[in-house]
Amino acid sequence: MTDTEAQPALPDVLVRAWGLPGAPGKGPKPGLTLDRIVDAAVELAVLDGIKGVSMSRVAERLGVSTMGLYRYVASKDELLLLMVDAAWGPSPTERIPGETWRQGLTRWARTQRARLHAHPWILAIPIAAPPATPNEVGWMEDGLAALAGTGLSGQEKLSVILLVSGYVRNEASLMAGLAAAASSDEALRQIMTRYGDVLRRVTDPDRHPAIHQVLASGAFEDDDDPDAEFAFGLERVLDGVEALVRAR
Secondary structure, X not given: OOHHHHOOOOOHHHHHHHOOOXXXXXXOOOOOOHHHHHHHHHHHHHHHOHHHOOHHHHHHHHOOOHHHHOOOOOOHHHHHHHHHHHXXXXXOOOOOOOOOHHHHHHHHHHHHHHHHHHXXXXXXXXXXXXXXXXXXXXXXXXXXXXXXXXXXXXXXXXXXXXXXXXXXXXXXHHHHHHHHHOOOHHHHHHHHHHHHHHHHHHOXXXXXXXXXXXXXXXXXXXXXXXXXXXHHHHHXXXXXXXXXXXXX
């Protein structure tokens, strides 16, 4: 048995996504393509969230039968995987000449954040497997490339980009939740102000002295800039990575 024969077959969805030879099909309908199907599904997600995406609604948007979609995608789960890859889009541009690893990862993280803010519905789809679709693999490549020359091992590089992307995803989830509760920046400020009032009423200075110290500082009434908050957290994450790089 050859090495190729010993390898398990790639899932159909990856064969389709990468455009590899032997992509399964049942006689495609003229004028309909996988890209059109995915684009229509993403449009629905942008309009109505991920709950608004169904095979029947995608088919209706394209003016085809639901069964016609199954010539291109085997299931809704497969479609969701392709939607996420399309929404991520191409990874950031190649490293800027003279760019340090820290500058590269900062650019990488900020671009990730922008994509998630543009497509918050991505956050509602559980991550069931490591990245394997074209755009997601491209993002992983660029994240690892930013760490070239740091002296970190391959495992450490993977752990670093997982750490940074996890921070980005957590911030995007928080902002998506707040955006759903607040219709404007002013509404968000009011939420935080009310939160401080609630804490004053339900906490006791003797039992919660640290909380009351922050309340007294007026921190909950400050007009926090989400971009500044993101930058602060990202810098602290990268400070930790820098300590590891220096140790190498």
